[in-house]
Amino acid sequence: MNFVIDQLFYKNRTSQPGNKPGFINPRLLLLSTALVLSGALFAQKNTKEDGQTSSMNNKESLLNVGFANPDIRYNQYWRLQDRDVSNVGNVSNIDGEDAPTGKIKLADTYSLFSWKGERVFMQLLVQANDRITNLQVTPKDLRLLKAAAGNASNNTGLVIKAAQVKSGFVRYVLSNGIGKSGSGCGIDTSVQHLAHIVADGIDYAGRTSVSAGKNQPVWVSIKVPANAVAGIYQGILSVRYQSAKGTSHTQNLHYQLQVKNETLPKPADWKFHLDLWQYPGAIARWYQVKPWSKAHFEKMRPYMQMLADAGQKVITTSIINDPWNGQTYDPYTSMIKWTKNKDGGWQYDYSLFDQWVSFMMGLGIDQEINCYSMVPWHNTFTYYDEASAAQKKLVAKPGTPEYGQFWKGMLEDFASHLIQKGWFDRTCIAMDERPLEDMEKVIRLVKGLPHPFKLSLAGSYHKALDREIYDYSITTREHYDKDVLERRLKAGLPTTYYTCCSEDHPNTFSFSPPAEAAFIPLLSAARSLNGYLRWAFNAWPSDPLTDSRFGSWSSGDTYLVYPGPGSSIRYEQLIRGIQDFEKIRIIKAALKSKDNQVGLQELEQALQNITVKKLRAVGAASLVKEVEEVIAQY
Incomplete structure (x- = not known):
């Protein structure tokens, strides 16, 4: 997606390890939490000029509204004196990316490009001078102004329906930052009471109120139909609100969307191997429904549909209890019930596993089933013992006789079940950041079975x-050997990288510069990889709607989407980057078929700047923009 505005007002900067956010006074944590709770819901915008002051657009000076920059997390308050209830401290953005304060000169119009089948977005910003209520942003149908060359000439009245345009209010949440070591792991929990407030979540509520002096970003996304006529469309966003006196006001914002002749495939057909791990337990806890009940599956459906719409390829399953040693707020229980019979034999109940896999496949997530884990972080395995009518635990390390006896029979039975279901060829025994020696022992066991499973690994690179x-x-810091990468890509094997709490940049923390999420898939393209993995799609902490922190990790590390269901600025930007990855793949194929070496060289040159080193030097927004400008030429 390309943003066309007169002048981008934001100069990208990145942080150095150890940069500190403005912290809230510890005594006022309750006050800051209340500010979040009462704060306006989320949204995002594109702006026209730098943080210059201007008069309010509205004649009665009730609010300033217009298009803003989607690569900026705007501060909760534009008028700082309004937040000075009891000196709540500096709540500016962290990592050297302070958003402009004061009244901003926002763009009245906006232009963007799209392929057919693509999802593009904008960010609006509402700056309230006085309190307003019943704020709502209502899209109107986009009407075709001019068909592209080669399309039917009589296209008057053709529209992209308003139903394809979705707006959401951006939510402010408590956040932290990068630790003193320059990593998002091992944050000092003794100062967990210190926090700052960032714009991150996107709530799809119908309307909201905005207090005097506050910013209210609004995120607007457009799903361009695959059968849309190529050409230039005119759209209108109607901003309606009421003053404190009850007077109704309406302001219309105009934008143009240029739809190109190229078509993006459906997300299920994207080649980008997206693997965001799912956490069903968090949804059951949030909605207070019985795990694996009909109500639970119904509550999970919209979240997992969001994941499918991003092109997710992998189903996360647990074949033992707690494969990650309790690293999440909600327990991750086994989807397979292990029972040791009185006669010493074993039986395995796959009913929950089957329900979950069938459910996800029904949403179009069906390329891979990853089973965690034969190598848990604690080497502890829970089962039901029929003789004692109690849960028991076996502690056994890979390579020991006890370990082999415990797993061999189960894996043979599991393979038979998967073959019967038609799922065996897409199922992997998955491992996560385990010692090389342990993994080698597991591999020998698995490969020695009558039906050897495929294996999946997220961890350090080992050529062997x-x-x-x-x-x-593998990790962001590592690289595959050239011969290994070429062999894997030629064989069509998922060959990706991942981020977790250890990387300060790039990442998808709740305070990360938004464009870093779009940068992540482009880094895959630049490294000739074919996807990306992140360990947590929805592992919510206690109260994710107000506080994105959890444990000793940088905030937002455990989730990308919010209860609601609600999206986030970083999740939307990640989808932006995945779509760019797909465009690059399609464009490259077309250029190669035409032997267009000049075009290929131009595209490769743009991707050469997509490096972590360059990211640290100039920031993600400008790097992503450069690549998108090249994409827009085709």
Whole structure:
């Protein structure tokens, strides 16, 4: 997606490890939480000029509204004196990316490009001078102004329906930052009471109120139909609100959307191997429904549909209890019930596993089933013992006789079940950041079975494991050897990288510069990888709607979407980057078929700047924009 505005007012800067946010006074944590709770809901915008002051657009000076920059997290308050209830402290953005304060000169019009089938977005900003209520942003149908060359000439009246345009209010949440070591792991929990407030979530509520002196970003996304006529469309966003006196006001914002002749495939057909791990338990807890009940599946449906709409390829399953040693707020229980019979034999109940896999496949997420884990972080395995009518635990390390006896029979039975279901060829035994010695022992066990499973690994790069691993994801800091990468890509194997709490940049923390999420898939393209993995799609902390922190990790590390269901600025930007990855793939194929070496060289040159080193030097927004400008030429 390309943003066309007279002048981008934001100069990208990145932080150095150890930069500190403005912290809220510890005594006023309750006050800051109340500010979040009462704060306006989320949204995002594109702006026209730098943080210059201007008179309010509205004649009665009730509010300033217009298009803003989607690559900025705007501060909760534009008028700082309004937040000075009891000196709540500096709540500016962190990592050197302070958003402009004061009244901003916002763009009255906006232009953007799209392929057919693409989802593009804008961000509006509402700056309230006085309190307003019943704020709502209502889209109107986009009407075709001019058809592109080669399309039917009589296209008057053709529209993209308003139903394809979705607006949401951006939510402010408590956040922290990068630790003193320059990593998002191991944040000092003794100062967890220190926090700052950031714009992150996107609530799809119908309307909201905005207090005097506050910013209210609004995120607007457009799903361009695959059968849309190529050409230039005119759209209108109607901003309606009421003053404190009850007077109704309306302001219309105009924008243009240029739809190109190229078509983006459906997300299920994207080649980008997206693997965001799912956490069903968090949804059951949030909605207070019985795990795996009909109500639970119905509550999970819209969240997992959001994941499918992003092109997710992998179903996360647990074949033992607590494969990650309790690293999430909600327990991750086994989807397979292990029972040791009185006669010493074993039986395995796959009913929950089957329900979950069938449910996800019904949403179009059906390319891979990853089963965690034969190598848990604690080497502890829970089962039901029929003789004692109690849960028991076996502690056994890979390679020991006890370990082999425990797993061999189960894996053979599991393979038979999967073959019967028609799922065996897409199922992997998955491992996560385990010692090389342990993984080698597991590989020998699995490969020695009558029906050897595929293997998936998210962890450090070991060339010796390459030929054993079907789905391999390594850390951002590492690189595959050239011969390994070429072999894997030629074989069509998932070959990706991942981020977790350890990377300060790029990442998808709730305070990360928004464009870093779009940068992440482009880094895959630049490294000739074919996807990306992140360990948590929805592992919500206690109260994710107000506080994105959890444990000793940088805030937002555990989730990308909010209860509601609600999206987030970083999740929307991640989808932007995935779509760019797909465009690059399609454009490259077209250029190669025409032997267009000049075009290929131009595209490769743009991707050469997509490096972590360059990211640290100039920021993600300008790098993503450069690549998108090249994409827009085709």
